[in-house]
Amino acid sequence: MAISTCAKCNGHHFELALLTPVGETRKLTLVQCSACGMAVGVLDPSIGPQIEALKGQVAAIDQKLARIAGALQEMG
Ligand SMILES: [Zn+2]
Known part of the structure; x- marks a missing residue:
């Protein structure tokens, strides 16, 4: 570096x-x-707390994607 x-x-x-x-x-x-x-x-x-909030949102999206992927597998 x-x-x-x-x-x-x-x-x-x-x-x-x-x-x-x-x-x-x-x-x-x-x-x-x-x-x-x-x-x-x-x-x-003030950016610190904003990043923490974004982390939580990304984690929630990740969980939803995993659920959708699971549902798709059951359909296939
Ligand atoms: Zn200097």
């Missing part, structure tokens, strides 16, 4: 920092260069 490099100082070490955008109440998790503080990315903590 390639090593991430800071575009500003060519550093290779990054850290997570909490950031509250102006006018916002919820915090975002920022990925920044640990040497110069250059922001390289942001993680939205």
Whole structure:
């Protein structure tokens, strides 16, 4: 895997920092260069629960598909 490099100082070490955008109440998790503080990315903590909900929906679809496959086998 390639090593991430800071575009500003060519550093290779990054850290997570909490950031509250102006006018916002919820915090975002920022990925920044640990040497110069250059922001390289942001993680939205609200995505986590959404992914968990999607996982549940996929599991439900999977169960329905298995049931349909079982019914088809009985017909054949
Ligand atoms: Zn840097």
